[in-house]
Amino acid sequence: MMLRLLFGIGLLSATALTPPAFATDAARTLQIVVSTDRQSLAVYDGAEVVATSKISTGKQGHSTPNGIFSILEKERYHASNIYSNSPMPFMQRLTWSGIALHESGFVPGYPASHGCVRMPKSFAQKLYQMTEPGVHVVIANQPVVPQPIEHATLFHPPVSALDMPLFSGLELRPTNSIFLKASEPIEVATNDTASLPVPAATRQPTLIDQAPLRILITRRDLRGNVRDLQVLLSGMGYDAGMPDGMLGPTTVQAIGNFKKAHNVTATGGLVSAALMKAVYDIAGKGEPPNGTVMVRQGFRPVFEAPAMIAEPEQALGTHFFTAHDVDKIEGKAEWYSVTLENDLSREAMKRLGITSEEQSNSLNAADHALDRITIPDDARRKIEDLLTAGSSLTISDTGVGPETGDGTDFITITKNGGSSKKG
Structure with a gap:
């Protein structure tokens, strides 16, 4: 300790x-x-x-x-x-x-x-x-104060963590960094933002010994859904191309061939909820995930895994949890939380399928958000094997922010800073 x-x-x-x-x-x-x-x-x-x-x-x-x-x-x-x-x-x-x-x-x-x-x-x-x-x-805007919190969904190291291998069998999916090219710098803290490197999509993550984890749980985005479709369709014999999450001609053709072969009529866009359900059903994979858990370490992506979010019509809000003490001998972690004001526009709520913000505005909003999240046991084990003091978890409706990229942790913007002028 x-x-x-x-x-x-x-x-x-x-x-x-x-x-x-x-x-x-x-x-x-x-x-x-x-x-x-x-x-x-x-x-x-x-x-x-x-x-x-x-x-x-x-x-x-x-x-x-x-x-x-x-x-x-x-x-x-x-x-x-x-x-x-x-x-x-x-x-x-x-x-x-x-x-x-x-x-x-x-x-x-x-x-x-x-x-x-x-x-x-x-x-x-x-x-x-x-x-x-x-x-x-x-x-x-208003000062927030970290509060101690205990919840079964929060991560704790296994008692035998010091004797266990870090990676026991989970098929890790390296995440793709997103790099922001700011059009209007605010108060610039860099001498040459244009020369910053953009990571290659194939870059392999490097684990930093004892570096704290950065964990983000959010709603699954279109790219995640497309990537899963590509994997599942190719596995069923419909060549969907590389699982890059992009709707290229090969992927679009594969979706069309699948829909025709199985008489699937899906409305609501090319990658609709009905299409996702049909592909998962026929592939024998159960319900399609509506959430994702992403992990970074040492400012680099490590892996991501599917997650399920109950009551998806309810806003999760924005909650930030930090592991202050992690005791790998006793298998315990001391967590603190803060809840930030959620600033979802009507357009964002419509895009995310959110119809109510009641839970995210309640006194126990952080607990409500944790109650609704389920992640695979394999992913939980990998996170708990790597958990150290200073590790953090962000729960947010809005996903990976545009400031998140090469050489960053997960950056969550709850309210933009407004316009800025050069000079």
Whole structure:
């Protein structure tokens, strides 16, 4: 069991910080919470406040996006190439499109930046010493406080985890990274976003020993459905091409041949619920999954697996869970959760088949979301074998966000930052 760090710090109106004294594993349990309404930042170790500071987030027209982020890289001396090489000391990047935490000489305690989170000099320097890449940053309007949570759906290491092989037989499906090319940088924390590498679809994931897992459970998207159709149709003798999730001519022809052979009349688009059910039935695979669980480690995809979401007409909401302590001897994990405001548009609700947000707005929304999720036992075992302190789980209706890509954790945007102008 990892030793808990004890601090006696209260919330202060300006800046407060204890001297950093974190081992690597302990640092991974930290979580940074930014409130745009309060213009405040709090650092948590579990449910315990480690430090607080005033900040300045994005002003009107350059709003800081809300959501779940993590520190992607750190740079003591950084200059913006968009804003005349403006200094951004002690920069801690949150997105490749330009959002970061950094020191500033102007932190008035009201929105004043071009999208970044500005911090006073002394706080920015000390926070930089406390963190490492992978530490999570949650940005919300109102401050959210991590709360301890226990639920059967949350992951716990097996008692014999230290003696078990990590991969016992699950057929892992490497996930494809999605890379965002921002059209309008906000407050840029990179000198050359155009030169960032786009990952090859065939890149094999690399496991980083002891790196915390990043787990996302969300609704299955069109690409996931198409990829499953390609596998199942090809297995039944209908050549659907490579299982890449793309509706190319070969896949479209295979779908047409299947529908004709089995007299399937399906409305609601080429890849309809009726088509999915017919293919699964005839392939003998049971009910088609309506959800997916994706796993990353060390900023790289590891695997994904199907999931089932009960009551799909109800919004899941957006919930973030972190494993603070993971005891592989006792087979226990201590989890904390925060629930973020769900900002689903009518168009998104229609696309996702959501007709009610009642559960996602309830007091026990996180528990309701966990109650509705079922994932395969093999996938659960793989996750629990790899679980370490600092691992996290995001549950969201909206899937893999456009900021998620090569060299990131899962980035979930709950509210966009609005328009931004260069210069």
